Amino acid sequence: MIAPQRQPATETIVPVALGERAYDIVIGRDTIETLGARIKALRPGARVAILTDENVARAHLDNVTAILTASGIEATPIVVAPGEGSKSYKNFETVCEAIIAARIERNDLVVALGGGVIGDLAGFAAASVRRGLDFVQVPTSLLAMVDSSVGGKTGINSRHGKNLIGAFHQPILVIADTAVLDTLPEREFRAGYAEVAKYGLLGDADFFTWLETNWRDVYAGGAAREHAIAVSCRAKAAIVARDERETGDRALLNLGHTFGHAFEAGAGYSQRLLHGEAVALGCVLAFEFSERQGLLGGNSVSRVRAHLAEAGLPTKINDVQGGVPDVDRLMELIAQDKKVKRGKLTFILVRGVGQAFVANDVDPAAIRAFLAEKRGS
Numbered sequence: 274m275i276a277p278q279r280q281p282a283t284e285t286i287v288p289v290a291l292g293e294r295a296y297d298i299v300i301g302r303d304t305i306e307t308l309g310a311r312i313k314a315l316r317p318g319a320r321v322a323i324l325t326d327e328n329v330a331r332a333h334l335d336n337v338t339a340i341l342t343a344s345g346i347e348a349t350p351i352v353v354a355p356g357e358g359s360k361s362y363k364n365f366e367t368v369c370e371a372i373i374a375a376r377i378e379r380n381d382l383v384v385a386l387g388g389g390v391i392g393d394l395a396g397f398a399a400a401s402v403r404r405g406l407d408f409v410q411v412p413t414s415l416l417a418m419v420d421s422s423v424g425g426k427t428g429i430n431s432r433h434g435k436n437l438i439g440a441f442h443q444p445i446l447v448i449a450d451t452a453v454l455d456t457l458p459e460r461e462f463r464a465g466y467a468e469v470a471k472y473g474l475l476g477d478a479d480f481f482t483w484l485e486t487n488w489r490d491v492y493a494g495g496a497a498r499e500h501a502i503a504v505s506c507r508a509k510a511a512i513v514a515r516d517e518r519e520t521g522d523r524a525l526l527n528l529g530h531t532f533g534h535a536f537e538a539g540a541g542y543s544q545r546l547l548h549g550e551a552v553a554l555g556c557v558l559a560f561e562f563s564e565r566q567g568l569l570g571g572n573s574v575s576r577v578r579a580h581l582a583e584a585g586l587p588t589k590i591n592d593v594q595g596g597v598p599d600v601d602r603l604m605e606l607i608a609q610d611k612k613v614k615r616g617k618l619t620f621i622l623v624r625g626v627g628q629a630f631v632a633n634d635v636d637p638a639a640i641r642a643f644l645a646e647k648r649g650s
């Protein structure tokens with residue numbers, strides 16, 4: 274017998290206003306129960322391939338398959354290894370071939386059930402197979418709920434750097450079931466929190482102040498957590514709606530990422546440094562570098578450092594397990610950043626908490642000297 278579907282207690286819907294590519298982010302406890310009905314309403318008759326990883330499959334695949342089956346949707350699972358290492362050429366090939374083998378056609382769908390790695394990989398495979406399949410994001414980590422499942426950046430990593438191969442491909446729906454976070458490992462939750470704090474740091478000083486007071490409640494769950502997720506998704510949706518392809522201020526969402534991606538690549542995309550941890554450290558460095566450039570005064574740097582450290586995130590290069598590469602290698606990785614134009618470095622810098630801006634033509638010598646000092650070499 275098929276279990277009756279539970280109704281979500283409350284849900285918040287954040288629209289992503291992208292014209293013909295518009296979609297909803299549905300946030301709330303047990304919203305995953307509505308997945309089958311929503312897919313049926315959006316794409317009647319569609320079959321789905323569910324891409325997930327081994328850990329998420331153990332926890333959620335049976336439930337999601339049952340939810341889809343209850344709506345009469347045929348689902349084929351594709352399971353990959355967990356971790357950033359899965360955003361590889363090899364896995365991309367495996368996943369594309371599995372989608373094709375499952376005869377997922379243009380009217381069908383790919384469902385990304387997992388964290389940021391799964392969302393990026395599934396989205397890129399969906400963008401590529403049969404020159405474009407629709408896909409649905411079902412994020413199961415905090416980071417994916419507040420960031421990577423929204424906005425259509427999909428891709429895999431290159432030996433030259435993070436996310437260097439990919440496509441903009443928007444999902445048709447995001448279902449962020451916050452109940453799923455109850456069983457998320459604590460380190461993963463903390464890493465996702467870095468992206469939540471990022472929204473305050475880049476453009477919403479009041480939200481950052483709120484987080485300084487309420488972060489423990491966000492960690493504990495309940496209304497504060499749902500509020501933080503909804504504020505983050507609204508912030509991202511607004512930026513993506515006005516600059517879908519990052520020709521302008523979408524780059525603000527990259528605060529902390531230029532440094533962060535170089536450290537992640539340096540750690541071999543391993544468990545030594547999770548993406549969100551790299552972003553936390555990158556945000557602190559962006560504030561410190563901005564201060565060095567005379568862009569901000571007051572206590573912003575110490576506030577940011579203190580808050581992220583208190584929330585359990587790395588804020589110093591020495592916090593990275595196994596250290597970071599030498600400055601030459603870091604500069605090589607930074608030079609491959611997607612924001613580089615005609616060899617000129619672009620960084621997201623700040624004039625204060627909530628006041629980020631896109632700085633084009635940042636002096637590489639200043640970045641080099643700053644990194645050398647920070648890593649003590």
Ligand SMILES: O=C(O)C(=O)C[C@@H](O)[C@H](O)[C@H](O)COP(=O)(O)O
Binds near residue numbers: 423468
């Ligand atoms: O959505 C965006 O735009 C972002 O930059 C959000 C980032 O937090 C996210 O990690 C993104 O995947 C990084 O994109 P990239 O273009 O720097 O690879």
